[in-house]
Amino acid sequence: MNDSLPLEGIRVIELGTLIAGPFSGRLLADFGAEVIKVESPDKADPMRNWGKEKDGVHLWWPVQARNKKSITLNLRKKEGQDVLKELVKESDILIENFRPGTMEKWNLSYEELSEINPRLIMVRTSGYGQSGPYKDRAGFGSVGEAMGGLRYITGFPDRPPTRVGISIGDTLASLFSVIGSLTALHERSHSGKGQMVDTAIYEAVFSVMESMIPDYLLSGYIRERMGNILPGVAPSNIYLTKEGTFIVIGANSDGVFQRLTEAMGKPELANSQKFSSHIARAEHMKELDMLIEEWTKTLSAHEALEILDEKGVPSGLIYSVKDIVEDPHYKSREMIIHLEHPELGDFPMPGIVPKLSRTPGKVKHTGPEVQGKHNDDIYKGLLQYSEAKLEVLRANNII
Structure with missing residues (x-):
């Protein structure tokens, strides 16, 4: 195996919060991309406070933030927008999952950013996409799951539609956004030009709905909730079993x-x-x-x-998490890894998917436990800002 990671040398700016954008950043970071997470100085990513808590530490954040760097930057002010534009000059990918129009309101549209860096790939994940009559609507993963057709067929026929037990709409959208970003990176190696990747959550869900469309349009069949069976597939x-499992x-x-x-x-x-x-x-x-x-x-x-x-x-x-943790195949495949957390010590989390034979991904750390942990690293190191300039930015609540 090669010690180098396959996305080393790729710099990613991660804007946005919660799951749909940040999960894309996590996946790219797993394979070596330098992911710089941008958080507002006065408002952290809510994911920092999601999940169960142990000794004051919320347990979801280290899984989502692993391998990333964190800086603070106020994008609502022109000074912050100007700083982001300087970061864009030095970056390959920008990920955002705001409501369409937000980046334009901040003078950070794809057109403006691509003038600064024509090689920039801007990955935009939203509920309904960047165009169409619904583009301005607020869109969460749950709504995308409903509009994409998944909720309608999930559950039992004698009960109302139910949800899958995870935020599957957000994570599906993240996966398609990563596919789009890697595809655009490959194309850029030939053309030298970046482009915009537009992922709608409802479309990511709809894309995995198998033969639903031809089933309906060609045979008039509407798939309904079927519980634990697949229509027309048996057994x-x-x-x-005897013990009730x-x-x-x-x-x-x-x-x-x-x-x-x-x-x-x-x-x-x-x-x-x-x-x-x-x-x-x-x-x-x-x-x-x-x-x-x-x-x-x-x-x-x-x-x-x-x-x-x-x-x-x-x-x-049908595994519970207890079954997963005790299973020898999970252990053999390194699907539960352990890192050192600065406050909790040993910290278990999911391993990396997929597994590359020669340049596998790697989780190096549990992510920035405080906002702006890497401000000096990025602002002084990458952008070469002086301490005096940083003091001005701090005084103006830009960082």
Whole structure:
């Protein structure tokens, strides 16, 4: 493995707060980009106070802020806007997730910034995108999940729509923003020019909605809430075990289904008219799920999964965080890493995805625990400001 990180030499300015913008910054920082997080001197990123708390430290912030630097800068004032423009001259990517029009109000539009640095890639993540009739609306991840179609199909048919247990709309948008920024970086290596990356949260959600559009427009089918099953796919469900826990089994292809019937001790089911084909199993899904659960309820989760694994049937326990922490595969893949936190000591957090064979990413630290921790590093070092100039900026509440 190479000790250098693949995005070393790329400087990123991270504006915005909470998840949709900052998660993009975290992902780029994991692979070596220098990410400079900009926070207002009088208003920190609310993420600093999110999540559970231990000894006065909120536990979400170190995960989101890892590997980043922090400076303070008041973008509502012209002096702060001028400082940002000087940073833009020295940077490759700018990430923001404000409501469209905010950067323009601050004289920091893409047109103005690209005149200063034609190579700049400006990554803009918002609820509805930078254009269209809804662009000025306030947009949170939850709203994007609803408009993108995810909320409508999540839950059980006899209950109202529910949410996924995480901020999936924000994180999906962040992932697409990172794809856009890396794509633009690659294109810049040929053209020498930057560009704007426009990611809408609702579009990021909509993009992963599989065949929903042709299903409706070509066959008139509207996918509804189906609980734990997939429409037309069987068996693919969760099943109760003897000790009251659930396991998930996916055995919808013919070959895998045959192996499942062997695991159940009922190989004759694979040849029965009701279950012998993909279409037949979908038509008799409820009956089939009942037969499978009759079998799983006679076994502990461990016993059932051991048998299914021996037969090559995709299956698994529905993990709680306790199961994740104790699982040897997570440990082997370094998916729970430990860093030294300045106040809490050992600090566990998720590892890096994806894993590169030659230049893997790395988490070097748990992020800036105070706003403006790297003001001197950036303002004195990168921008070569004198102490006298910094004193003026402080006196004017710019930093």
